[in-house]
Amino acid sequence: MTIATDPRYDYASIDDWHLVPAWLDGREVLAVFRSPSDARPSYFMQLTLTDGQVKSIRDFRYVPYIALEAAIELSA
Numbered sequence: 001m002t003i004a005t006d007p008r009y010d011y012a013s014i015d016d017w018h019l020v021p022a023w024l025d026g027r028e029v030l031a032v033f034r035s036p037s038d039a040r041p042s043y044f045m046q047l048t049l050t051d052g053q054v055k056s057i058r059d060f061r062y063v064p065y066i067a068l069e070a071a072i073e074l075s076a
Helices: none
Strands: 018-024 027-033 043-050 053-059
Antiparallel strands (some): 027 043
């Protein structure tokens, strides 16, 4: 199975997320809330950009315990 055929990476079908720009350990990330009313993000995603294009995505959706103790700072 490749990323192109793995349903876990079908971002167009995900509807239980609300993305908010944030910082974690000096890196810009996307904090992911399951609902906009949640007090704390469920997990985060780290995007790497090259020339304004997304080069890679590190998606921590399936390891949410990482976000439990992460010092995620939401951008203003």
